[in-house]
Amino acid sequence: MDRRTFVKASSLGVLLSQSSLLAAKDLNSNENGVVFPKRLKPGDTIVLVAPAGALDQKVELDIAVESFQAMGLKVQVGKHVLDRDGYFAGKDADRAADINNAFADPNIKGLFAIRGGWGCNRILPFLDFDLIAQNPKILFGYSDITTLLNSLFQRTGLVSFHGPVGVSYWGQDQAQQMRQMIFEGGKFTIKNPEKRDDKALTQRRNRIQVINSGSVEGRLIGGNLTVLTSMVGTPYLPDMQGKILFLEDVGESIYRIDRYLSTLQLAGKLQELSGVAFGQCTDCDPEKGYGGFTLLQILEHYFKPLGIPAFMGGQFGHVRDNNILPVGVKVELNADLGSLRLLESPVSM
CATH class of the missing domain: 3.50.30.60 (LD-carboxypeptidase A C-terminal domain-like)
Known part of the structure; x- marks a missing residue:
């Protein structure tokens, strides 16, 4: 999809409470209000979400699931990942619901975007930032996921990760970085x-x-x-x-x-x-x-x-x-x- 359309989407309704700006400070946070999600461990369950563009083929989902399984993780798939509404992976509210539900579910330890494209700006009014602030978890993706990574840091202080999405190439270098950064919490x-x-x-x-x-x-x-x-x-x-x-x-x-x-x-x-x-x-x-x-x-x-x-x-x-x-x-x-x-x-x- 032509990415120039992104710049036309900067006007959004602002209906969210301001309380989430401070809600996260007592949860795994430092003196600056920065919130660090808990590390992943082998055997943890993550969920694949599609907050932006629709998948072209189901085989892309299969490859993504197998990639994360190869890194020792259990994988669930968000309810609306295979939905389609035009070029989106379902309705705005449904894509946001998969994210809210994953943060609310104590069995889910991390959220990984299946792909980028366009659409994350449109789901911001539907995200429950107070809920997210109270349940800090790994959030991972890049490209259009830039919206989520930065808005969550601004609204809740949550640290998140700019890196390959589910359909991206996952090689040994990326897997090693995952182990060092998100499993081991290393500083390098x-x-x-x-x-x-x-x-x-x-x-x-x-x-x-x-x-x-x-x-x-x-x-x-x-x-x-x-x-x-x-x-x-x-x-x-x-x-x-x-x-x-x-x-x-x-x-x-x-x-x-x-x-x-x-x-x-x-x-x-x-x-x-x-x-x-x-x-x-x-x-x-x-x-x-x-x-x-x-x-x-x-x-x-x-x-x-x-x-x-x-x-x-x-x-x-x-x-x-x-x-x-x-x-x-x-x-x-x-x-x-x-x-x-x-x-x-x-x-x-």
Whole structure:
């Protein structure tokens, strides 16, 4: 689906109670009100949910179930995962109900999105943030799931995980990161692998490009740029003061990347940041002909004047080997190394 439609969905009704902003502070939280979900253990039951786009084929669900079973987890499937309403996996209220029910069910230890697409913004008015705040659990996904990861952190303080969805490629690297981060609660450094092409004298792929040198500490927020921009002006966009922002995108022209960053700048959000990590912009090619900009030139336009540590080229986004990033966790960004070092465990033990 064409992701440019995301930016048209930033106007939502606001009917939710403000009490969930503080409700989570006494549950596995630190002094900042950040809530850490309990770690997963082998044999735990997770649920697959479809908060956005519909599945194309049932075999995709079968593959997702088998992938998580291979990691030692028991898998349930949300009631509405195979529903369809246009390009959505069912009605807005039904997709939200699967999420609310999973957070309410004490037997469910984590929620994993089966796929992205478009639709998470539309279910926000139906989510029970008070219920979620009282039952913190693992929430996992990327792309359109950016809406859920960031809104839950803003409204409840819950740490969640930007990483492969159910239909994504799950390889040994992703499984190892899952074990280290979500099963073991480890603190480690996330950076690109140092792999060289055959016979190459230096690394050609997965290279980091430094926008501003330096290192900085802060809490990590972000995800898909298009989706994040669609949240501007709503009560669901996280406070960006002192935060480290990570971004990625797919299938967008460079001028649209420029547009989205301009929106964040005009809203006063970029000026609040402490650091920026830009991952992959898959199929985001420069305009042909005279006068086009490269992605690096656009990023330099917005981030160089800020003087904050910033880099591009991180291995996260719409790529096969998609690194897992914990939203809400305190990290150290090192722009020169292109790394994000976890300074605290992303889960409670």
